[in-house]
Amino acid sequence: MPRIHCACALATGLALALPAGAARHVQVLRLQPGDALTLFNGEGGEFEATVTQMGRSDVQVSVGAHRAIERETAQAVHLAVVMPANDRMDWLVEKAAELGAASVQPLVSARSVLRLQGERAAKKAAHWQAVAVAACEQCGRNRVPLVHPVADLVSWLGRPPAAGAGLRLLLSLREGARTLRQLAPAGAVTLLNGPEGGLTAEEEELAIAAGFAPLTLGPRVLRAETAPLAALAALQD
Template sequence: MTARFYADLPLAIGDALGLPERAARHVQVLRLQPEDSITLFNSRGGEFEARITRMGRSDVQVVITAHDPIEREAGRAVHLAIGMPANERMDWLVEKASELGAASVTPLMAERSVLRLKGERADKKVAHWQGVAVAACEQCGRNRLPPVHEVATLGDWLAALPPASPAAPRLLLSLRAGTQPLASALALSPAPSPITLLSGPEGGLSRAEEDAAMLRGFVPVSLGDRVLRAETAPLACLVLLTLE
């Protein structure tokens, strides 16, 4: 397998172009040489074979030689809305969610959130997480980059949602007694309908937050009797939803 790189550029067979700074730096680190082949993708469909034509001190020139329309996306689009876990756990969550096929990730601040972000610090974190998603897609073979959306409070995010639709189910991970298993909720949803999955931070969502989500069309679901960590639970759901 040739080295794969994300290039946020228009790509077409025959184009001669310089690689973006990040991709060029990694080509240099790998000690690739002129005439070596690499794979590029731009999240707009398929992947492109490119041949290195020039290695400068800090720039790399290539020519696009072929296009393969292959896609490796999950059969169902799952949009994750996550009460951000603390420390480096969000990095791990974004990386694994990207590998497992999440369609998008929205970082949220809830009542029990330890991690609080706003302004420039939030923007830097989102840019960092988007870079984590890029690296994960380069490694796993995805040609569609899952966007990491701006950090929002749970209340603001819920208020901005469009009206709920049966064609796009909304699921809420909950520890409430009597909550139906995720598998049961899936059996009732149209396949392969897109799904929005809301999961809380450490300690979960409060009762009031769950009630607010349910008023916006979210259906509470459970993964069973065990209490999973804030970064583990949404990934377990993602496996069930995308690798059916």
């Protein structure tokens, strides 16, 4: 059954005109009146729904029973990633959403290949949020990870940790970095990962001073888009 993210209030018995993005999705799927679908708005659970009317630019549905289904991981993991180049950030956000990331913070650092600011950065963040929505529609999540606005790494490290950020871990190749088994994170986790070429020594020291513990994933050097996903997968219950 098709799953559609619907960014509006949902309630059993509601006759609803779908928002533009959700309506386009239904039209692309060529659903017809009487067809069933699942709606979720990110506030918890999902709703049965039935298409009642298909217009040229609007779609009407009848909202049915609510199902209190959650498919979240037991451990909230927040990714803070210096953006990899080209379309690799799209792939990273998509897979992070599928693997259960609670949020994604795109960052710019000294060695960044992809540098965004202003309107371009805002458009990219909105695009990545849409990528996360689509991934949740596909994988069954009813909570969409928040993609934060693009931030400068040094400025971001200077901010107080967000509520619920939990243990702060820095993916690092430095000698003495500990494994996940040694660190044994039990609650929420924030994972920081650098760009292609890694963080500079100065940036690593700033991160450690901000409370990030160096974390190793083993002897192999993983790509910038692979490392945070490998750590995220390793933290699954």
